[in-house]
Amino acid sequence: MHILIAPNAFKHSLSANQIAEAIQEGLKRSGATCTSECFPIADGGDGTGQLIVEKCGGIWHKYDVHDPLGRLIKAPLGIIDQGKTAVIEMADASGIRLVRSDEMLPLMASSFGTGELIRFALDRNVSRIIIGLGGSATVDGGIGILSALGIKFRDADGAELAALPINISRFHQIDLSGFDSRIFNCQITVLCDVDNLLLGEQGSAVVFGPQKGASPSDIKLLDLALTKLRDLAFQSTGIDMNEILHGGAAGGIAASLFTFLHARLVNGAEHFLELTDFEKRLKNADLLITGEGCLDEQTLQGKGPFAVAKLAKESNITVIGIAGSVPLNENPNLNRYFDIVMPIGNEPTDLQTAMNFTTSNLIRTASVIGKFLSLPKTI
Structure with a gap:
């Protein structure tokens, strides 16, 4: 399995690059027999220019x-x-x-x-x-x-x-x-x-x-x-x-x-993904992991995770969305584009504390994903 890791930045916490690297580290720690590629994304928000210049x-x-x-x-x-x-x-x-x-x-x-x-x-x-x-x-x-x-x-x-x-x-x-x-x-x-x-x-x-x-x-x-x-x-x-x-x-x-x-x-x-040839990288993926600080209805209003999830679903690629905050109840609109939506928090806490532990929470969540992927299909 080849996993494409394409998260947006977690606002006021970590850059898209840092998020992608933490997810990749978690997958490695899980021992899952997969390959992965980091492709941090942006949608016009703070950090977009940095990624465009880097990728181009x-x-x-x-x-x-x-x-x-x-x-x-x-x-x-x-x-x-x-x-x-x-x-x-x-x-x-x-x-x-x-x-x-x-x-x-x-x-x-x-x-x-x-x-x-x-x-x-x-x-x-x-x-x-x-x-x-x-x-x-x-x-x-x-x-x-x-x-x-x-x-x-x-x-x-x-x-x-x-x-x-x-x-x-x-x-x-x-x-x-x-x-x-x-x-x-x-x-x-x-x-x-x-x-x-x-x-x-x-x-x-x-x-x-x-x-x-x-x-x-x-x-x-x-x-x-x-x-x-x-x-x-x-x-x-x-x-x-x-x-x-x-x-x-x-x-x-x-x-x-x-x-x-x-x-x-x-x-x-959409323009960022076009400019950076995202679809070329997506063609090799069996699974897409994306996310942002808060993944909810607003994500569907043109945010980066929605843009990559939409392209992935058009190619029948499974999408996992992870975030610091996700809706408490099932959201049919999100479910159209995200097969799984996971919060990274491990216990109830205040916002600042949660943000302080973003890296470790991402690594742990990605490790759990990797272990699930490694479970025998007979289970």
Whole structure:
């Protein structure tokens, strides 16, 4: 038996690489007579760019950019496809991991640093830019990125305002005269791991604002600000930013990239698997093991484990899904794609303790799987 190990990262715990290696170690310890291959996956979330560059044999270049609060940092820009394609991980320049918990200020946080990385990519004369949006610290509707690319935001008197969410209510005009036109000679592909729209109860401010430190009052201000941005963008481009599927990703950045940069917004998991030739590896597999931190109904909304499970079932390959958290009751929708869904926890515990023992729990769970696979068929 050949087992393909293709997990997503366990958010706030281990990377996809670390998860895959722990599962493989557990299979080895079980003594099962099988071969295995690690193929860690991503769906546009934090870590996607790293895996793309790694799997495509690319290289990294570091540049000075500004973090979400305007501090100078070093951030990587990946180059693949013999220099033709740049890979940008938004979390590297504008990520929530770059700010402390007491520094989470969504009304002041900017995506400007990600725009700087795009500009550096254009300086390298690439013809394509791939952007992973996961792990952002911002709910700025992409105005930071647009500002880095030369777009100015002016008040009623024509004065330029800083491209910060707190200022959007005072925006009166979007000035495109200084926009870096090189962007239109470059195909922008944005990997999204959610399909939320920009505004409303399922919009970027309401759903993702709290994760980035937004209080209830902040959320109201941010949703109103993004509504104002939508109205101004419609006047400038004729595009309604609130009608764009995936537009709410990364605090509304996806909507701006589509509207102003003519970016293509795609399902991050599907594009990742296509880019990295996943199906070629799947052809040799008898069993697929995948997983993520929480494997539930949301997994079926385009997450990485769903994407690989769907391809495996199309080829009649058995799928085992493992996770830190799984539904308490049987879920018919999950059962269509996952033959077995297993939690890795060994005993009742709090979340932080469970996360501290993710590696050992994965090894133990994978060892149990391996021992089951080794049982005589007569049992």
